Each structure stands twice: as C-alpha cells, then as structure tokens.
Amino acid sequence: MSSARGQPAVNKSRFVLTRRTISLRKARQQYLIILRLRYKAEKGVNLNRTRLDWELPPSMKTPDHTIAEVFPEYIGGEVVADSATLKWSGLFVRRYRFPRVVDGFLVPATAEPLIAAVIAGSAEFQEREVGGAWLTHQVRRGDLFVTRSTTPYELRWRSPLGAELDVIHIHIPVEECLAAFEILYPGKSYEVEVTEFFGRDETLAYLSFACAEMLSAGTTAGSQQVRAIAHLFAIHLGEKYTNIAARKSDYRGGLPITRLRKIQDYVRAHLTEDISIETLAELAELSSFHFCRVFKQATGMTPLQFVTRERMLKAQRLIRETPRSLIEIGLEVGYTSPSYFAQAFRRAVGKSPSGFRNALSE
Numbered sequence: 001m002s003s004a005r006g007q008p009a010v011n012k013s014r015f016v017l018t019r020r021t022i023s024l025r026k027a028r029q030q031y032l033i034i035l036r037l038r039y040k041a042e043k044g045v046n047l048n049r050t051r052l053d054w055e056l057p058p059s060m061k062t063p064d065h066t067i068a069e070v071f072p073e074y075i076g077g078e079v080v081a082d083s084a085t086l087k088w089s090g091l092f093v094r095r096y097r098f099p100r101v102v103d104g105f106l107v108p109a110t111a112e113p114l115i116a117a118v119i120a121g122s123a124e125f126q127e128r129e130v131g132g133a134w135l136t137h138q139v140r141r142g143d144l145f146v147t148r149s150t151t152p153y154e155l156r157w158r159s160p161l162g163a164e165l166d167v168i169h170i171h172i173p174v175e176e177c178l179a180a181f182e183i184l185y186p187g188k189s190y191e192v193e194v195t196e197f198f199g200r201d202e203t204l205a206y207l208s209f210a211c212a213e214m215l216s217a218g219t220t221a222g223s224q225q226v227r228a229i230a231h232l233f234a235i236h237l238g239e240k241y242t243n244i245a246a247r248k249s250d251y252r253g254g255l256p257i258t259r260l261r262k263i264q265d266y267v268r269a270h271l272t273e274d275i276s277i278e279t280l281a282e283l284a285e286l287s288s289f290h291f292c293r294v295f296k297q298a299t300g301m302t303p304l305q306f307v308t309r310e311r312m313l314k315a316q317r318l319i320r321e322t323p324r325s326l327i328e329i330g331l332e333v334g335y336t337s338p339s340y341f342a343q344a345f346r347r348a349v350g351k352s353p354s355g356f357r358n359a360l361s362e
Contacts, residue, residue, distance in 0.1 A: 064152050066108040068092040068171035074108055077167070081215040088221050091230040092171035093211050095119070100164050104156035106130070109149045112171040113194045113237060116145040117208035120166040123157040130154060133268070135261060137198055138300030139165075142205050146241045148194035168212050172233050180234035185244060193243040196257040199298045201240070207232055255298045259284050263295075267310050271333050275307050311335075312348040319357050326353045 062074050069092065072079050077096035084092075092112065122140040130152060137143070159165055181189040207229060219225055239245055263283055267275060280303055281291035295303050311333040318329045327338050330353075335341035345353045
C-alpha cells in the first residue's frame with residue numbers, strides 16, 4: 001500500500017523491514033517535490049504553498065504507488081472529514097461518502113497499511129488485482145478491510161437505494177508500525193509483513209469508530225488521544241494481521257484475502273468436479289466446522305452457496321457467448337443431470353436455461 005524512518009526500511013516488493021534505506025520523511029518530501037515540479041512543468045503555475053490543494057493533471061492520475069498524505073486525490077468519494085485539517089501527526093484519517101454505484105476505479109498502493117471500516121451503508125463490493133478475477137464481498141456497517149498492497153488494485157460496488165457507503169480510511173504510518181513490531185517481536189521486526197484481511201474485528205471496529213468520533217469532535221493534534229490511538233492500531237495490526245501472527249491465528253471474524261482468493265481460484269478451476277467442504281477447508285488450513293463459520297463471516301455466503309454461484313455465473317456466460325448445447329454446458333459446470341442443472345439454474349437466475357437463452361435472442 002517506501003522506506004521507513006531511522007534504521008529499518010521497507011522493501012519495495014513486500015512490507016518487509018530491512019536495515020538499509022533513507023528515512024520515510026525524506027522519501028515523502030522527495031515525492032512531493034517531484035509531484036510539484038511535474039505539475040508546474042505541465043501547467044506553468046506557482047506551487048510555492050504549504051499544502052497540496054491543487055488538482056493533479058489527468059496524466060498524473062492514479063500512479064502505481066503514492067503516500068498517505070495525498071491518497072484522497074485518487075479516491076472518488078466525498079471527503080467529509082480529514083485529520084489533515086486538524087493537523088494530526090502520526091495518523092492519517094479520512095471519512096468518505098460514496099455514490100450508490102461505482103463502476104470501478106484504480107487504487108494506488110501505499111507504504112502505510114490501510115484500514116477501511118464501513119461506518120454506515122451496505123454494498124455488493126468487488127475487488128481485484130489489475131486484470132485479475134473479481135473477489136466479491138457483501139459489506140455492511142462494521143465490516144473492515146486491512147490492506148497492505150504493493151501494487152495498485154481495482155474496486156467497484158453497488159449499494160441499495162438509500163444505503164450508500166460511509167467509510168473511514170485510516171493509514172498507519174510506517175514508523176508507528178516499526179515501533180509496535182519491535183515491541184511485539186524483539187529483534188525480528190525486519191521479518192514482519194502486514195497481511196490483508198476482510199471481515200469483522202470488534203477491537204478494530206471500536207478503534208475505527210472512535211477515530212470517526214474524534215474527527216467529528218474536532219480533536220486537535222495536541223491531544224494525547226491521537227498518539228495513543230495510533231499506537232493501539234499498530235499494536236493490534238502486529239498482533240493479528242502480520243505473517244508472524246497468522247501462524248497462530250484462528251481467523252475469528254473472517255479469512256485473510258489471500259486465502260479467499262486461493263479458494264476462489266480453486267473453485268473456478270474445478271467446476272466440472274465435485275467440490276467438498278473438506279477440500280476447501282484444507283486449502284484454508286482450518287477444520288471444516290471452523291472454515292464454514294469464518295467463510296460465511298467473510299463473504300456472506302456458505303461455501304456451498306459460493307460454489308453454486310460460481311457454477312451459475314459460468315453457465316450464464318457460456319449460454320451468452322457460445323452455441324453449445326445446454327447439456328454440454330451443464331456438464332461443464334458440474335451437473336451430470338440436466339433436470340438438476342435446470343432446477344439449480346432457475347433458482348439462481350429466475351429462468352430455466354432454455355428460457356434464459358431464448359430471452360437473449362428477443
């Protein structure tokens with residue numbers, strides 16, 4: 001989601017702490033200077049000002065990487081509160097309101113881990129690596145994403161009418177993470193990587209909602225609350241959402257996104273076969289009972305519902321795009337019985353396979 005202050009630093013390819021680099025503050029300053037010079041060259045305007053209140057030209061939209069200070073430049077929602085206006089140091093917090101339907105946009109990676117919490121609203125929310133397969137979540141108030149992407153990624157979603165998303169974004173500074181990791185894993189902080197997560201976490205939700213309240217209350221930079229809550233966020237990330245913590249985690253509240261993608265890829269590659277709960281649980285490295293519970297928490301669907309949905313999505317695509325017979329298509333998505341395929345298709349789509357094909361030609 002470039003390098004860290006002091007001795008430790010951040011490896012470009014992963015959030016791995018090494019002991020060689022320039023300070024994070026210097027890297028940020030250099031990045032801002034480059035942005036200003038590029039903008040001045042293109043527009044010929046005077047940028048001798050202390051804050052980034054100018055709009056980036058189209059040629060500079062959505063870089064592969066950016067920094068937390070300028071992250072809102074690339075997010076399409078309305079910023080309704082921003083910790084920058086309160087001059088918070090050590091924590092970057094923004095609250096956004098988004099349109100009901102967002103067809104898709106690119107999000108740049110940042111060095112700082114990002115926590116995104118849904119304050120209000122709901123949506124069918126999809127994310128993917130650029131050009132990859134979409135991963136779908138049903139999000140609602142209290143759901144959380146922990147993101148530490150090293151590459152840009154795409155998002156899109158659709159909310160019910162009147163349930164537009166109200167979201168708070170919290171970037172945890174790298175230096176705050178380094179300090180917390182050294183406390184938790186003395187002498188091993190350079191081995192720590194932040195892992196991605198989607199689900200529910202009562203502690204993280206409480207801290208995120210507290211940040212929203214602090215923004216609303218106009219808590220100033222001089223308050224000890226700001227430094228304290230930044231430290232709590234970093235400690236919690238270190239205890240639950242790192243590669244070291246994952247070795248002993250039971251994934252209460254959801255599954256790491258990497259595990260969800262692994263399961264999704266497996267299901268899509270084996271739709272012609274019987275897919276058992278035991279096989280998927282083994283991929284997630286969990287017991288079948290525990291896997292079913294956390295999978296539903298993470299996706300809003302049971303594993304069986306997820307597999308059926310993937311079968312129906314592929315069946316619809318094959319009916320739309322190929323002249324193949326419905327029996328062949330049924331076999332392709334794992335149904336040896338045409339009547340059972342027709343029943344499952346009607347339940348999922350609202351029409352029989354033949355009715356769906358006929359409607360396409362009308």
